[in-house]
Amino acid sequence: MEIVIYGIVNSIILILMSSGFALVYGVSRVPNFAHGALFILAGYMAWVFLNRFNLPYILAVLLALVIVTVIGALLYRIIIVRVRGMRTSEIIVSLGVGIAILEYLRWSGLRGMAVMLPPFISGSTSILGVVIDYQRLFIVIGGLGLLAFLWSFTAYTKTGLALKAIAQNERAALALGIDSDMAATVAVALGALFAGIAGIFILPIGNIVVELGYDVLIFAIAVSVCGGVGSWKGAVYASFLIGFAQILTVSYIAAHYHFVVALLVIILVLIIKPSGLFGRQKELEERV
Amino acid sequence: MAELRKERLDRGVKVRTDSIYAVSSMKEIMFLIGPGLALVIILLVLPLLLSPYWERVLALTGVYVLLSIGFGFLAGYVGMVFLGGALFVGVGGYISGLLNTVGVPIYLSIPLATLLGALLCTLAFLPCLPLRGIYFTMVSFVYPLLAARLIAATGVFGGTDGLPGLDVFPNKWVSLYLIVGVILVVVFAISRLVNYKDIGLVLRGVKDNEQAIKASALNLTWYKAQAVFITAVLGCFGGAYLTHLYGWVGMSLFATEFSSLPVAATVVGGISTVFGPMMGAFLLVPISEALREFGTLRIVFYSVIMVCFVAFWTEGLVDYLKRKYEQFEHWVKV
Numbered sequence: 153m154e155i156v157i158y159g160i161v162n163s164i165i166l167i168l169m170s171s172g173f174a175l176v177y178g179v180s181r182v183p184n185f186a187h188g189a190l191f192i193l194a195g196y197m198a199w200v201f202l203n204r205f206n207l208p209y210i211l212a213v214l215l216a217l218v219i220v221t222v223i224g225a226l227l228y229r230i231i232i233v234r235v236r237g238m239r240t241s242e243i244i245v246s247l248g249v250g251i252a253i254l255e256y257l258r259w260s261g262l263r264g265m266a267v268m269l270p271p272f273i274s275g276s277t278s279i280l281g282v283v284i285d286y287q288r289l290f291i292v293i294g295g296l297g298l299l300a301f302l303w304s305f306t307a308y309t310k311t312g313l314a315l316k317a318i319a320q321n322e323r324a325a326l327a328l329g330i331d332s333d334m335a336a337t338v339a340v341a342l343g344a345l346f347a348g349i350a351g352i353f354i355l356p357i358g359n360i361v362v363e364l365g366y367d368v369l370i371f372a373i374a375v376s377v378c379g380g381v382g383s384w385k386g387a388v389y390a391s392f393l394i395g396f397a398q399i400l401t402v403s404y405i406a407a408h409y410h411f412v413v414a415l416l417v418i419i420l421v422l423i424i425k426p427s428g429l430f431g432r433q434k435e436l437e438e439r440v
Numbered sequence: 441m442a443e444l445r446k447e448r449l450d451r452g453v454k455v456r457t458d459s460i461y462a463v464s465s466m467k468e469i470m471f472l473i474g475p476g477l478a479l480v481i482i483l484l485v486l487p488l489l490l491s492p493y494w495e496r497v498l499a500l501t502g503v504y505v506l507l508s509i510g511f512g513f514l515a516g517y518v519g520m521v522f523l524g525g526a527l528f529v530g531v532g533g534y535i536s537g538l539l540n541t542v543g544v545p546i547y548l549s550i551p552l553a554t555l556l557g558a559l560l561c562t563l564a565f566l567p568c569l570p571l572r573g574i575y576f577t578m579v580s581f582v583y584p585l586l587a588a589r590l591i592a593a594t595g596v597f598g599g600t601d602g603l604p605g606l607d608v609f610p611n612k613w614v615s616l617y618l619i620v621g622v623i624l625v626v627v628f629a630i631s632r633l634v635n636y637k638d639i640g641l642v643l644r645g646v647k648d649n650e651q652a653i654k655a656s657a658l659n660l661t662w663y664k665a666q667a668v669f670i671t672a673v674l675g676c677f678g679g680a681y682l683t684h685l686y687g688w689v690g691m692s693l694f695a696t697e698f699s700s701l702p703v704a705a706t707v708v709g710g711i712s713t714v715f716g717p718m719m720g721a722f723l724l725v726p727i728s729e730a731l732r733e734f735g736t737l738r739i740v741f742y743s744v745i746m747v748c749f750v751a752f753w754t755e756g757l758v759d760y761l762k763r764k765y766e767q768f769e770h771w772v773k774v
Contacts, residue, residue: 183574234751239573240521244703245750247523251700252743255736366696370585373578408593415586422579423567 155399161288163395164295165354166375167388171298172346173372174379174387179306179315180339182232183243184224186250187347188369192362193253194220194348195355199269209270217348224344228337236336250369258362269356287356294353298346299388315339367411374414378421393417444771454766475765476628479715483624487616494726495612499685501725502619503529503678505718508702508709509626510671512717515706517634518667519647521577526584526698527564528675529682530691532557534597536680537689540606550680557676562669569664572650581699588694602690609684619681623718626674631714633670643667697739701725704746710756719758 173187194216201212227249235241278284306312317325318335326332350368358364374394379386394417398410453471456464470477490498507525514522536553540546568579592600609615634640642663645653653660675698683689701724702717709720724742731738749756 183578231747231751235754240515241750241754243521243523243574243577244707245747247700248704248743248747248750251696252740252747255739255743259735259737259740366585370582373582377575377578406593408589411589412586412593415582415589418579418582419567419586422571422575 155396155403157284159392159396159399161284161292162399163392164292166371166391166395168291168295168298168350168353169368170372170375170387170391171302172343172350173369174376175302175346176339176343177376179319180336181319182228182236182336182340183239183246184227184340184343185243185247185369186227186253187343187372188365188367189250189253190220190224190344190347191351191368192257192360192365193223193351195269195351195360196257198352199360202269213352217345217352220348221341221345224347225337225341227344228340232340233333233336236333250365254362254365268359269352285357291353291357294349298349311335311338371414374418377418390421443774445774446769447772448763448767448769450767475715479627480624483620487613487620492612495616497726497729499615499619500682500729501722502623503682504698504701504705504725505623505721506626506674506678507698508705508717508721509630509714510674511702512706512709512711512714513630513634514667514671516711517640517647518643518664520664520667521573522580522668522671523577523699523703524580524583525675525702526694526696527580527587528557528561528672529679529698530584530587530694531561532676532679533683533689533693534679535560535676536683537603537606538597540684541603546607546609546684550677550684553680553683554673554677557679558669558672561672561676562665565668566661566665569661569668584694584696584699588691591691591694598690600691602688602692604688606687606689607684608687615681615685622677627714627718630670634714639663639666700739701728701742704742707746707749708757710759712756713758713762716756716758720756723757 169191172190173184176182176184176187197216197219198212201207201215202209205212207215227246231245231249232242235245306316314325314330314335315338317328317330318332322332325335347368355364371394375387375390378393379388379390394414397413397417401409401413453468457468457472486498487495507529510528511522511525514520532553535557536549539549539552544552564583565580568576571579591597597603609618634643642653642658645656646660646663646667650660653663679693682693702721705720705724706717707720708724709716709718711717724745728738728742731741
């Protein structure tokens with residue numbers, strides 16, 4: 153039972169971590185390798201606002217999220233837009249920005265175990281005999297909420313539809329008067345916001361450490377690659393696959409293998425089914 | 441005021457040396473071989489002039505130069521953006537270290553580690569070679585991390601402590617001239633390989649149009665594997681060299697810096713020639729080492745430089761210098 157519940161929680165954590173990355177790549181084909189850095193940045197800023205400026209919790213979190221979103225938008229408008237369409241350069245610049253942010257944080261004092269966000273409500277409860285703290289429940293609720301929002305956003309709002317149109321056929325979208333740069337800006341900013349939200353939800357269950365920024369990026373890559381980028385269903389299934397694989401390794405083999413499992417899953421999926429679990433032919437052409 | 445525009449023309453000597461009169465005078469011969477000759481002389485003289493601290497920096501720079509050349513070769517000529525350079529360094533380093541602990545002397549362990557390591561890395565990447573573009577990049581980024589975590593988790597090869605007490609180079613001249621010599625051979629060999637050999641042509645084809653390679657009945661994966669092998673040889677040699685430079689091998693050989701700094705160097709130097717990544721590494725690594733007392737701020741420093749170069753000055757240093765060397769510019773009325 154413990155395995156089932158913690159497996160679900162772990163999978164939803166993965167969904168939260170990867171949704172921003174998958175969204176940006178899915179709708180604007182910009183691989184945002186600064187994703188992990190934005191994740192940590194949001195959490196760290198919230199911590200700074202809380203502890204240095206003594207702002208109330210809600211205000212600190214909202215402020216951090218707004219700033220991260222703006223950083224995402226600026227990242228696109230100032231830097232990525234210049235190399236749009238050149239895959240190599242897009243990866244290099246976004247990774248460069250990500251590394252710069254993370255290593256700057258490390259230099260400016262984000263070291264050791266001192267930095268920690270408080271949970272929304274501390275304490276724990278038990279479900280079906282398994283003890284689980286409230287923060288993990290919030291993560292489940294938040295993750296599901298985010299998924300619902302994403303789905304309704306891309307399926308029903310005008311901006312979301314525009315983003316989808318760009319992803320499917322950029323020329324046709326341009327002909328219909330959709331501003332491709334504007335849409336991509338929105339996508340990257342949204343992706344940054346999602347990274348921030350994920351950070352705010354997930355970081356309270358551990359310490360804020362720089363290494364986590366790199367790990368989040370890798371998990372996001374793992375989920376996107378396995379699921380087939382751009383397919384929500386695929387990303388969700390991939391999160392559950394990797395999430396449960398990790399929990400199973402932790403409980404039956406050893407805790408420090410849990411990262412190795414994620415990486416092995418990526419490589420295995422790519423060998424067995426290069427289009428990803430739910431990839432379609434179009435994606436296969438892009439990959440192989 | 442009439443509007444002006446800049447016109448670029450080839451220098452006379454460039455035009456002459458392009459054609460059959462190339463060797464008609466000493467001046468023209470010097471124009472052709474001058475830059476290469478300057479490089480050889482500078483690199484050969486450099487170890488004689490440096491203080492002990494900068495000798496260390498030169499040795500480390502050399503390793504980064506090899507990695508950068510490898511990255512530039514894969515990204516610029518074969519079109520594979522490879523972010524896993526640290527894997528090569530780590531594998532080469534560990535194999536060399538392990539061989540040394542069972543008593544293989546240093547002059548055997550380095551070449552063995554280079555070849556075995558490159559073979560191993562190529563085999564490890566074989567399943568991922570059909571992947572294209574960003575997917576290959578993402579997977580290559582993951583490999584060195586996977587290797588490091590595996591070593592940390594299983595505790596093999598000394599686990600997180602590494603293997604101490606390995607042989608070091610007998611004296612500084614061996615260590616310095618070994619790396620300088622290898623750099624010189626590699627630079628000119630790769631330059632020759634991509635410009636004058638058949639495989640160079642095929643590899644460029646891989647970058648431009650994979651379908652055309654397949655349609656020519658050439659085995660795409662085989663050529664990609666060869667390209668990865670060449671890069672892996674450079675990286676594994678770098679790793680083995682570092683192992684014996686420090687007399688120690690550890691998980692820091694899988695550090696992300698070995699993957700990311702070569703990218704920055706390639707971007708700064710310019711990707712279109714083999715010399716670009718080399719120049720970039722020779723510029724960036726010493727600066728980065730000089731900033732070491734500021735801790736990770738130096739990583740911020742070269743990341744920012746890299747981003748600025750990609751976004752605002754894509755040409756790169758070597759291409760800029762090459763243009764100045766071969767052409768002159770003047771303003772003309774529109």
